[in-house]
Amino acid sequence: MDLINSIVRGITSSSIYSLYNPFGKSHTIEMFRYRQMLSIIEGLINNTQKIDQVLSSLGGFFDSNCFIADFFSVVRIKNEQQDLYCTNKIDYINQIRKTSCTTLNSFQWKALSFIANAFGMHQIGYALRTKAIEHIYEVGSDSKNFNAICALFTAAIDQGDQETAKEILFRRIPIRKNVLKKVKRAELLFCMVFGFDINTKTMWYSRNAEDRNFAEFVKGKRVAIVSPGLPKEKPGNEIDSFDLVVRINYKGKNALANREITGSKTNISYYNALTGNKLQSMLDKDFIYDLEYVVQKKAKNTLKMQNVRVRTMRDFASLLFQGSPNMVQRILLDLLMFNAEEIKIFNTNFYLSNNIYYSGYSDTVPGLRSLALHDKTTQINLIRNLWKNEICKVDRECESILLMPNEEIMEEYERLYPR
Secondary structure, eight states: OHHHHHHHHHTTSGGGGGGOOTTTTHHHHHHHHHHHHHHHHHHHHTTSSOHHHHHHHHHTTSOOOHHHHHHHHHHHHHHHOHHHHHHHHHHHHHHHHHSOGGGSOHHHHHHHHHHHHHTTOHHHHHHHHHHHHHHHHHHHSSOOOHHHHHHHHHHHHHHTOHHHHHHIIIIIOOOOGGGHHHHHHHHHHHHHHHTOOOOGGGSGGGTOHHHHHHHHHHTTOEEEEEOSBOOSSOOHHHHHTSSEEEEESOOOGGGSOOHHHHOSOOSEEEEOHHHHHHHHHOSOOGGGGGOSEEEESOGGGOOOOTTOOEEEOOOOGGGSSSSOOOHHHHHHHHHGGGOOSEEEEESOOTTOSSOOBOTTTOSOOOOHHHHHHTTHHHHHHHHHHHHHTTSSEEOHHHHHHHTSOHHHHHHHHHHHOOO
């Protein structure tokens, strides 16, 4: 563990930048580092540490320089003098915009963005994230460095930059045996995001019985992905009109909201890791027999019940720009492999609401921890790009959010989640 800690702490230094490779283990290390930072910040939230201790501990992840020192001064003001923070916030955002992207490396920009989001400084977090994108483009555009090229691919996918992503994937990226599988996965992600035909002969389900059977089940169908959000409208009848209705963490018909909101039909349920673990020990899980398919996030969670079709979802997390995807995004990317006729997302508002979930879905309300770990800009950009490229459809509430500039969305997050 000491070795892992030293790697994680050192990864933000400029000398370590060349190790970054989203096709390798860097995403795992990055998420581990973010969780370490969160545990430090939660010490402040839980009143077990004071702000001086927290800022000192967070500072240990970075090489010291004036910009980082200024950033932590802003964090202190946010924590201690909210009115002063609100007064000076725009000035600091403008300062970030004027700062050269080469002042820090992309790891440092992303890590500062993560910390800002974890403290409820979403507009500042977005400005810092934008600098990370700029740095990756500047370093990777003419580089022959394998890791810089791979990082540029994730940024291009995030920005909906088809030309750059295509050039990297089909002209610039050297094929190495140890990352060939990840390169194939990157090709698949590129085809899904930009609407190119998928060569099914090279995909997993040509060799995997679970996926071949699922492909036959989904192919040519109209599919509704129903989030557990609480919408302003009542799309229940439209949801039930789809051939297949997909839900998250289905726990039986009685756990659903009003039929006018969620519909009543369920064919497939995807289960996240937490609920997948709980399913293993549940004594009464006969509700599983309501489903035609169970899809679980982790193979280790696989249900063993007679006459229940189960598969493990495919994971594209390491190829996205920052953070860990939420379940709707994971489900969407997983389903896009299987040639459905149409996929439409319902009841997803990216937590931009005072009423996050319908009653009965979860007692846990997402907070700053969730917004930071899942990096909402990455989540929104992914669905926005797929929607703009007519790969998926969304309901009117989601569409209204996708039409908003990201800067306005971050301002709304800051209003809803100040601490």
